[in-house]
Amino acid sequence: MNSRQLFLQHLAQTTDFPLLIEIEKAEGIYMFGPNGQKYIDLISGIGVSNVGHRHPEVVKAAKDQMDKYMHLMVYGEYVQSPQSLLAKALTDTLPKKLDNVYLVNSGSEAIEGAMKLAKRHTGRPNIISCVDAYHGSSHGALSVGGNEIFKRNYRPLLPGISHIVYGGFADLEKIDKDTAAVFIETIQGEAGIKVARKEYFQALRRKCNETGTLLVCDEIQCGFGRTGKFWAFEHFDIIPDIVCCAKGMGGGMPIGAFIAPKEIMHTFANNPILGHITTFGGHPVSCAASLATIKVLQDEKLIEGVENKANLFKELLVHPSIKSIRNKGLMMAVEFESFEVLKPIIDTAIENGVITDWFLFCDDAMRIAPPLIITEDQIREACKKILDAIAIHSQPK
Incomplete structure (x- = not known):
C-alpha cells in the first residue's frame, strides 16, 4: 500500500475529510510534495514554524x-x-x-x-x-x-x-x-x-x-x-x-x-x-x-520585521469579497461573508500552492500566520495566489 492508503487505514482520523496533502520535504516557508508540488506554508503548522521549516x-x-x-x-x-x-x-x-x-x-x-x-x-x-x-x-x-x-x-x-x-x-x-x-x-x-x-x-x-x-x-x-x-x-x-x-x-x-x-x-x-x-x-x-x-x-531580528510584513499583507489583500482583516502582527484573520464563500477559496489557494485554513470557532475567516522569515517578495507571491483564488470564486455564475 502507498502512504495515503496506510494513512487512511492505520492512523486515527480526526475528521471524515482530511486534507490528504502529502509532504516529502519542507524548508524555509516551503513544503514539497512527492510529485514536485511546491506549497507556501502560510500557517506555519498552526503557529509552530516561526523560524521556518528546518532552520x-x-x-x-x-x-x-x-x-x-x-x-x-x-x-x-x-x-x-x-x-x-x-x-x-x-x-x-x-x-x-x-x-x-x-x-x-x-x-x-x-x-x-x-x-x-x-x-x-x-x-x-x-x-x-x-x-x-x-x-x-x-x-x-x-x-x-x-x-x-x-x-x-x-x-x-x-x-x-x-x-x-x-x-x-x-x-x-x-x-x-x-x-x-x-x-x-x-x-x-x-x-x-x-x-x-x-x-x-x-x-x-x-x-x-x-x-x-x-x-x-x-x-x-x-x-x-x-x-x-x-x-x-x-x-x-x-x-x-x-x-x-x-x-x-x-x-x-x-x-x-x-x-x-x-x-x-x-x-x-x-x-x-x-x-x-x-x-x-x-x-x-x-x-x-x-x-x-x-x-x-x-x-536575525525576525521579531522587528513582523509589523512591516503584516502591513504588507493588509496592503495587498484587498478585494470586495474581503470584509476585514484582523491582526496582531503576523497573527491574522482575513474575514469573508461565510464559510461557504471561504472554503472553496482555501481549496483553490492550496491547488495554487498556498497553504492556509480557517479557525476552529471562526469559520468565515482565513488564517494567515506565516513563518516570520517570510520575505516581502514571498508575501507578494502568496497574496497574488490568494487573490487569484478569490477572483475565480467571485465571478458571476
Missing part, C-alpha cells in the same frame, strides 16, 4: 544534542544542560519575577500543569476562562476551553470552571476570592484573532490583584515573536503570574512550558513531593532546538 541552526542544535544524549530520566531529577540553558534563555526574555520554568511536551500539557499549580498555590477551587477560548484538547485543557461544540460530548468535565467574555469589562466582577486563576489567551486565536484593549488587560490585572487571583496568559499561539513582540502580553503593559507557551517555541520540535515565580512553582516540591511529573518533558533534543530557535529570533 539550519535548529537542525544543527538538534543533531549535536543527539550525538551527546537523548532521554535520560524523568524531568527534574538530573542536571541536563539543554534544559538549564533553555530555562535561563526563556527567563531572560521575561519580566524579572517570572524566573522559574517547568518544561513539558505541548501546549495542552502546559495548561494542565498551570491549572494544577494555580489550585495548589492558592488553595482555591475555581478557574475562570473566556468564551470561545482554546487552550488545548486534553481533559483539563478542554474544561477551560470556551466553546461548547468541542466540549459537550465529553462531559462531565472538571468542576469549578466558569467563563467570561474576552474583552468584556463587566464580566470581571465574576472574579472573586474563590477564583484560583483566570486563564486567558493574550490574543484569542481560534476565535478568529480577537485583540482586547490595553485598558481591559490592565483592569483584569487589577482585579486579579484585588482578589488574590493568579493571572495566567496563554501564549501558546501568540508567543515567540508572532505578534511583533517576543510575548504578546508586552503589548498591554501587564505582567502575568504564569505564562504558558509551546508551538513556536521548538522550531518544529515538540516542547512546551509554563513559567512562574519560583515561590509559586516551588509548591510542586512538597505536600506531596513530585507534585507534577512528566517523563519526556524537557527532552534534551527539543530543548536544544528551542534554545537555537530563541537565538535565531534574536540574532
Whole structure:
C-alpha cells in the first residue's frame, strides 16, 4: 500500500475529510510534495514554524544534542544542560519575577500543569476562562476551553470552571476570592484573532490583584515573536503570574512550558513531593532546538520585521469579497461573508500552492500566520495566489 492508503487505514482520523496533502520535504516557508508540488506554508503548522521549516541552526542544535544524549530520566531529577540553558534563555526574555520554568511536551500539557499549580498555590477551587477560548484538547485543557461544540460530548468535565467574555469589562466582577486563576489567551486565536484593549488587560490585572487571583496568559499561539513582540502580553503593559507557551517555541520540535515565580512553582516540591511529573518533558533534543530557535529570533531580528510584513499583507489583500482583516502582527484573520464563500477559496489557494485554513470557532475567516522569515517578495507571491483564488470564486455564475 502507498502512504495515503496506510494513512487512511492505520492512523486515527480526526475528521471524515482530511486534507490528504502529502509532504516529502519542507524548508524555509516551503513544503514539497512527492510529485514536485511546491506549497507556501502560510500557517506555519498552526503557529509552530516561526523560524521556518528546518532552520539550519535548529537542525544543527538538534543533531549535536543527539550525538551527546537523548532521554535520560524523568524531568527534574538530573542536571541536563539543554534544559538549564533553555530555562535561563526563556527567563531572560521575561519580566524579572517570572524566573522559574517547568518544561513539558505541548501546549495542552502546559495548561494542565498551570491549572494544577494555580489550585495548589492558592488553595482555591475555581478557574475562570473566556468564551470561545482554546487552550488545548486534553481533559483539563478542554474544561477551560470556551466553546461548547468541542466540549459537550465529553462531559462531565472538571468542576469549578466558569467563563467570561474576552474583552468584556463587566464580566470581571465574576472574579472573586474563590477564583484560583483566570486563564486567558493574550490574543484569542481560534476565535478568529480577537485583540482586547490595553485598558481591559490592565483592569483584569487589577482585579486579579484585588482578589488574590493568579493571572495566567496563554501564549501558546501568540508567543515567540508572532505578534511583533517576543510575548504578546508586552503589548498591554501587564505582567502575568504564569505564562504558558509551546508551538513556536521548538522550531518544529515538540516542547512546551509554563513559567512562574519560583515561590509559586516551588509548591510542586512538597505536600506531596513530585507534585507534577512528566517523563519526556524537557527532552534534551527539543530543548536544544528551542534554545537555537530563541537565538535565531534574536540574532536575525525576525521579531522587528513582523509589523512591516503584516502591513504588507493588509496592503495587498484587498478585494470586495474581503470584509476585514484582523491582526496582531503576523497573527491574522482575513474575514469573508461565510464559510461557504471561504472554503472553496482555501481549496483553490492550496491547488495554487498556498497553504492556509480557517479557525476552529471562526469559520468565515482565513488564517494567515506565516513563518516570520517570510520575505516581502514571498508575501507578494502568496497574496497574488490568494487573490487569484478569490477572483475565480467571485465571478458571476
